[in-house]
Amino acid sequence: MGEQLDIPGYGRIERDFSRVDARRLVQALLGVLPAAHVLHDPEDLRPYECDGMAALRQLPLVVVLPDSEAQVVDILKICAGQGVPVVARGAGTGLSGGAQPHRFGVVLSLARLNRIIAIDAHARRAVVQPGVRNLAISEAAAPLGLYYAPDPSSQIACTIGGNVAENSGGVHCLKYGLTIHNLLKVRGVTICGDIVEFGSLGLDAPGYDLLPLVTGSEGMLAVVTEVTVKLTPKPQLAQCLLAAFDDVVKAGDAVAGIIAAGIIPAGLEMMDQPATAAVEEFVHAGYPLEAQAILLCESDGTPEEVAEEVGRVRALLEQSGATEVRVSRDEAERLRFWAGRKAAFPAAGRISPDYYCMDGTIPRKRLGEMLKAIQAMEKKYAMRCINVFHAGDGNLHPLILFDANKPGDQHTAEAFGAEILELSVALGGTITGEHGVGIEKINQMCSQFATPEIAAFHRVKAAFDPAGLLNPGKAIPTLNRCAEYGRERMGAGQPVAHPDLPRF
Amino acid sequence: MSVDDLILQWSERVREAAACGQALCLRGGGTKRFYGRPEQGKLLDTRACRGIINYEPSELVVTVRAGTPLVELEAALAAQGQMLAFEPPHFGPGATIGGCVAAGLAGPRRAAVGGVRDFILGVRMIDGRGEVLRFGGEVMKNVAGYDVSRVLAGSLGTLGLIVDVSLKVLPRPVAEASLRFEMGEAAALHQLNVWGGQPLPISASVWHDGILELRLSGAAAAVEAAIGRLGGERIPDAVAEARWRALREHTDSFFAGAQCLSSQAPLWRLSLPSDALAIELDGAQLVEWGGAQRWLCSGLSPEVIRARVAALGGHATLFRNGVREGAVFHPLTAPMLALQRNLKNAFDPAGVFNPGRLYEGL
Numbered sequence: 001m002g003e004q005l006d007i008p009g010y011g012r013i014e015r016d017f018s019r020v021d022a023r024r025l026v027q028a029l030l031g032v033l034p035a036a037h038v039l040h041d042p043e044d045l046r047p048y049e050c051d052g053m054a055a056l057r058q059l060p061l062v063v064v065l066p067d068s069e070a071q072v073v074d075i076l077k078i079c080a081g082q083g084v085p086v087v088a089r090g091a092g093t094g095l096s097g098g099a100q101p102h103r104f105g106v107v108l109s110l111a112r113l114n115r116i117i118a119i120d121a122h123a124r125r126a127v128v129q130p131g132v133r134n135l136a137i138s139e140a141a142a143p144l145g146l147y148y149a150p151d152p153s154s155q156i157a158c159t160i161g162g163n164v165a166e167n168s169g170g171v172h173c174l175k176y177g178l179t180i181h182n183l184l185k186v187r188g189v190t191i192c193g194d195i196v197e198f199g200s201l202g203l204d205a206p207g208y209d210l211l212p213l214v215t216g217s218e219g220m221l222a223v224v225t226e227v228t229v230k231l232t233p234k235p236q237l238a239q240c241l242l243a244a245f246d247d248v249v250k251a252g253d254a255v256a257g258i259i260a261a262g263i264i265p266a267g268l269e270m271m272d273q274p275a276t277a278a279v280e281e282f283v284h285a286g287y288p289l290e291a292q293a294i295l296l297c298e299s300d301g302t303p304e305e306v307a308e309e310v311g312r313v314r315a316l317l318e319q320s321g322a323t324e325v326r327v328s329r330d331e332a333e334r335l336r337f338w339a340g341r342k343a344a345f346p347a348a349g350r351i352s353p354d355y356y357c358m359d360g361t362i363p364r365k366r367l368g369e370m371l372k373a374i375q376a377m378e379k380k381y382a383m384r385c386i387n388v389f390h391a392g393d394g395n396l397h398p399l400i401l402f403d404a405n406k407p408g409d410q411h412t413a414e415a416f417g418a419e420i421l422e423l424s425v426a427l428g429g430t431i432t433g434e435h436g437v438g439i440e441k442i443n444q445m446c447s448q449f450a451t452p453e454i455a456a457f458h459r460v461k462a463a464f465d466p467a468g469l470l471n472p473g474k475a476i477p478t479l480n481r482c483a484e485y486g487r488e489r490m491g492a493g494q495p496v497a498h499p500d501l502p503r504f
Numbered sequence: 505m506s507v508d509d510l511i512l513q514w515s516e517r518v519r520e521a522a523a524c525g526q527a528l529c530l531r532g533g534g535t536k537r538f539y540g541r542p543e544q545g546k547l548l549d550t551r552a553c554r555g556i557i558n559y560e561p562s563e564l565v566v567t568v569r570a571g572t573p574l575v576e577l578e579a580a581l582a583a584q585g586q587m588l589a590f591e592p593p594h595f596g597p598g599a600t601i602g603g604c605v606a607a608g609l610a611g612p613r614r615a616a617v618g619g620v621r622d623f624i625l626g627v628r629m630i631d632g633r634g635e636v637l638r639f640g641g642e643v644m645k646n647v648a649g650y651d652v653s654r655v656l657a658g659s660l661g662t663l664g665l666i667v668d669v670s671l672k673v674l675p676r677p678v679a680e681a682s683l684r685f686e687m688g689e690a691a692a693l694h695q696l697n698v699w700g701g702q703p704l705p706i707s708a709s710v711w712h713d714g715i716l717e718l719r720l721s722g723a724a725a726a727v728e729a730a731i732g733r734l735g736g737e738r739i740p741d742a743v744a745e746a747r748w749r750a751l752r753e754h755t756d757s758f759f760a761g762a763q764c765l766s767s768q769a770p771l772w773r774l775s776l777p778s779d780a781l782a783i784e785l786d787g788a789q790l791v792e793w794g795g796a797q798r799w800l801c802s803g804l805s806p807e808v809i810r811a812r813v814a815a816l817g818g819h820a821t822l823f824r825n826g827v828r829e830g831a832v833f834h835p836l837t838a839p840m841l842a843l844q845r846n847l848k849n850a851f852d853p854a855g856v857f858n859p860g861r862l863y864e865g866l
Binding site: 006120121122123124144145146166167169173174177178180181190194195196197200201202203204205206207208209210212213215216217221233234235236256257259260262263264301302304305307308309361362363364365390393394395428429430431432433434435436437441445448449450452453456457459460461462463464475476 | 562585608615618631633646648650654655674675678703722723724725728793796797817836839840843846850851853866
């Protein structure tokens, strides 16, 4: 390389914001918001000190709670004027620390922008404010026979604004797509206070299509103030197959076989034997405990369609050497099949004081290889790992079990996790399929991307936010950090906040 | 010349152009030269960089070099019972996959499955500094870094030179059937939205001159059940297949006929909310994508057309013919134009790639 990288200064080193004047900031914010919505007493700030990645805690200077887009504009203008970092926050359920406050910054909570503005059954779309919960959209649309398809595991709590920031997935994205595939329009405010709309109510927008750029940008390009989502007709029927295998590689081959046969199931999930054992003890889903791996395959559609697909999948599973195949006979049994899979994270929390959830994605065909490698790592690090996968799209959630109170355990878990992520990249995959980079995986970004790409990301960021005020220090590492990475690995894995939320 | 040498050579050409303030005109098969604003700069033909790099049918992913002919790629997918689900128009035998991504145009299946950007998983590209960059990858779920690769869909080559692209592919539907209904415009627009809210396997729709046609795709049982439910008159399969292809390629009687392209009349592509009312503008009209894409052959002034379409919540593109030097694409708001200019500068600060093809100054 050698030549000028031509990137903004903050792309090289972390920017120093220590000169932010907290008193002046609060004063200005009190000019645009009622006092009750400007929190700066440490007691009041405490609930905002972390998101779903709970081990790293940091109080911000101020938390603001606007209830209109106009207030968001005012807040951003003040922060731009005073050079203050802004961290947008939804429900704070993210697992990668994307909403972790900045020490010298403002947390911009969108929780009070929580109105469903319109649901249009005829046009199959909903217009909602960013603080509306994911599940609330589907609940509101249910009487119309419609729902919002992406279903991240935290959907009872997570907000649509957060889903846009993370491009959230879920168990049904193989068939129904990620957040980006289910958005029509995102309205947002730039750091300079300009209101911009990405996408349109049609199927495209003029000029560069910035919707995919903003979606998954982890609050670093604009602050979302309104989201228009597509609503999908509810399938008439869903049925689930449960298959047991005496070998994980056979289970992986069965996944490939189903896809190769031209079937795109509504969900296709895999759990290894230790994961099955952990959840069975917890929820009694009736899983076969002797199986080395189990697959859950869901089919949805019209009754005719489901009958046809279930028949084909059953035959394929048997051909692939399944030792047992069950088909859910009714809705109660279907939900029981899923209950175990959905309980994997709490079950991990039950058998271990702490666990560290990874989120790499790899090409499906490398699944067996990855599992074998993880088994070897368990020996190397003398630490257990249970594995649940969104097998249909190659997204892995290995859960590394550790005890943060045991000296060195946390560090070992982080090293274990980092090795899994680096192997994900080496196998042709990515360090994060759906949880985001945040601060958690910022070092591994340096493994996945080379300097020119990192520099390009900083230029993209600067195109929207030249001063680097929106969520600084997240998602895209500085070039300095990448230069240092390898010698020192910082803050990776953490225990999870919101232990009550389902995670899968 | 090896592909690596070729990339190196292209990279040097870009650096030289940037250093000397020259423009490069990126072109594949040249089948969509009519689209966008006029080409400028020295030709860089991408067709030397061709071939499928990796295709794993069971992964639903293909990685292909940008200069690969679309027919070659589609034949390879068809041999495995798969397809580019967005059904891209070729607009000529030489169309390449790079041009397809850069143009960002999708065919009849768009409303049912998504557009070009929805199927892009990753790219390798050369930016305006001559730097070879790789974004995204070959996996379905990937949220590491900004999703730059999808932004290239429809960028008309103004952000960078695409070297190769990874795309999600889908199995071809097991069964297809097409139906025909006699219906007026307002009734058809209403009915398409009603059906859109029901779990029906509609994969394409077209309304023109009192006739609504639908294509159903999916499991045999689902298609049969839908035929029973929808009624209408069954179109013979061979006729239907030719019909949908002609529609995609703009070779059918509406596009090719006297009302439209053969008379050199301006052809407008109107992108609207599917539930927008009838546009009520003078000219010949054809409706696709369940109401979300409407084609208009009309001599009305761009201002009149754009004002009406904007009032309905959409945007208008002067697709073919007409004055190409002006605003071919719908004008952007000032803050949006600023963001787009900044993004162009981020990737191509010297303005090397296809300058002005999308908007003046981009």
